[in-house]
Amino acid sequence: MSQSTPFDPRAFLASASSKPGVYRMFDADGALLYVGKASNLKKRLSSYFRKTGLSPKTEALVSRIQQIDTTITANETEALLLEQSLIKANRPPYNILLRDDKSYPYVFLSSNDDFPRLGLHRGTKRAKGRYFGPYPSAGAIRESLGLLQKAFLVRQCEDSYYRNRTRPCLQYQIKRCKAPCVGLVDADEYAEDVRHSVMFLEGRSNALNTELTNAMEQASMNLDFERAAELRDQIALLRRVQDQQSMDTEQGNVDIIAASVAPGGACVHVVMVRNGRVLGSKNHFPRVPIEQQPGEVLAAFLPQYYLGTAERELPPELIVNAEHADFAIIAEALAQARGYNLSITSRVRGNRKRWLDLAAGNAEQSLASLLSNxxxxxxxxxxxxxxxxxxxxxxxxxxxxxxxxxxxxxxxxxxxxxxxxxxxxxxxxxxxxxxxxxxxxxxxxxxxxxxxxxxxxxxxxxxxxxxxxxxxxxxxxxxxxxxxxxxxxxxxxxxxxxxxxxxxxxxxxxxxxxxxxxxxxxxxxxxxxxxxxxxxxxxxxxxxxxxxGKARTSSSLEGIAGVGPKRRRELLRHFGGLQELKRASAAEIAKAPGISKKLAEQIYAALHSD
CATH class of the missing domain: 3.30.420.340 (UvrC, RNAse H endonuclease domain)
Incomplete structure (x- = not known):
């Protein structure tokens, strides 16, 4: 279209449809500027050409429009699906764009070996075995594999390396493997280590800790102090991970998505929870060319993130830190594409509220770091x-x-x-x-x-x-x-x-x-x-x-009101010692038997006072 012929919005809107659909805005050179959806095309497009109330960047978009094409759909859900397909294919400059579209990695446990191996897997799930995840990044998965290697000594070497060993490798020397390659561990003991690893990967950390604690006490009663010390170290290692996650519940498959918007940029932080255990998180920095609120950023982010690839796992619940009118349509579109229902909610309590606060805080911090570049x-x-x-x-x-x-x-x-x-x-x-x-x-x-x-x-x-x-x-x-x-x-x-x-x-x-x-x-x-x-x-x-709040009270563990000999013993048993208790957060201390939230805060304050 010639640049000399100005776009006439009044004539265009006079013939615009009031049905749901998708609209595409082009500049004078025919380049696609923006793709949007609407339940009422005429009403939505009219909003771009009002005389007041537009943000500066929306005004910049409108000033470049030379042509608008519309596609009518049967309903708003179909409009959303078409909109995301067009955005992914054309990547218009005025849309919020998600740059990273990779699939997430998994922890793989082989099932066709006498001594199964653990490893990182990304891509098609062709090998026989179990897949745990997905994890948000390779770094998060390596952290879990490193912990399992320290705690349970299950091999992580490739099969080609494993089958050609004639003597133990360095991993055995540094106590990261029991050397099944040369027969230094029997199958039953190794199978028990694998079972414990699976319990951890499934998120059953509390049950695993209880089992290991009982085994430690039994070994101590049998005067097998070397075995008791090994179990003690395993308990301390697992407890430390729970302290870092601070939200192990053994239930719930959910993604928590929080958006933070500031002058100059936006960040969306995704926290993945499977079986109640936080697997990790990842930051996304979508391009936000038009002034947006967090709810608007999330409404643009969610369809691209979950509809962009079928490999990305979609849990039955999404928790977000803002509300938007399009969330109901997005949930319907996701359900239609994946074949099962899901919910998108922002009003949560308890552990879900803590997850959401974690994601929101990370989004804000990550965005602040980006802007301070x-x-x-x-x-x-x-x-x-x-x-x-x-x-x-x-x-x-x-x-x-x-x-x-x-x-x-x-x-x-x-x-x-x-x-x-x-x-x-x-x-x-x-x-x-x-x-x-x-x-x-x-x-x-x-x-x-x-x-x-x-x-x-x-x-x-x-x-x-x-x-x-x-x-x-x-x-x-x-x-x-x-x-x-x-x-x-x-x-x-x-x-x-x-x-x-x-x-x-x-x-x-x-x-x-x-x-x-x-x-x-x-x-x-x-x-x-x-x-x-x-x-x-x-x-x-x-x-x-x-x-x-400068005034702080200080006291020893023995001097805390309400913490007698029995509770002190239970605390030390639960955490595996005073050193691990000092590393625990107030929320983790509250998980110990017989410890209320208020008492946990008192204990935490006493252990961390000057």
């Missing part, structure tokens, strides 16, 4: 230089924030960024004293005066840009302090959350409360400002909580 931050500094019209690239940004609880334990934070990212060694906190409780203006004034008085005396480095988190009041405090200390030629930037208090809607003030600076929501300079503002907020809250 040195090259990424340097590009944002260059954008900030242009936005603030600075003569030179700024090399030091300082941002200040205040945190308190109803005026209690007020703490001010100072975080510092350079072109290579956060300079955490230069971070500072100020305990605010002598101001009216809840007076953020006075708290900001005190923090800035203390900081810049020292800088004026030659202590530390002067920033190129000073950012103050707050509105015009905090901005005025900063101006007064700089005037009192006769500090000039310092760029001052106020960052207010704006009326909607949403990311991308901040109000910026440059050097004067009346000089408002407007940056588009997709601006890398704005993303940098949001990043340093959020980091100052996090650092202030952490300092406030530490100050508020």
């Amino acid at each position: 040195r090259q990424h931050v340097h590009q944002r500094f260059e954008a900030l230089q242009q936005a603030l019209q600075l003569d030179e690239l700024p090399t030091r940004l300082e941002c200040y924030d205040i945190s308190h609880s109803s005026g209690e334990a007020t703490v001010a934070s100072c975080v510092v960024f350079g072109p290579e990212g956060p300079l955490k060694s230069d971070y500072r906190r100020f305990n605010i004293e002598g101001v009216t409780a809840g007076d953020d203006y006075a708290a900001m004034r005190q923090a800035l005066h203390r900081r810049f008085s020292r800088l004026k005396e030659g202590e530390g480095k002067m920033p190129d840009v000073l950012l103050v988190d707050g509105g015009k009041g905090q901005m005025n405090m900063a101006i007064e302090v700089l005037q009192e200390l006769a500090i000039h030629d310092l760029t001052l930037l106020g960052v207010a959350k704006g009326v909607t208090r949403k990311a991308g809607m901040e109000t910026l003030y440059l050097n004067d409360p009346h000089n408002e600076l407007v940056l588009p929501g997709h601006s890398p300079a704005l993303h940098l400002i949001q990043h340093i503002r959020d980091e100052a907020h996090r650092f202030a809250i952490t300092g406030h909580r530490q100050r508020r």
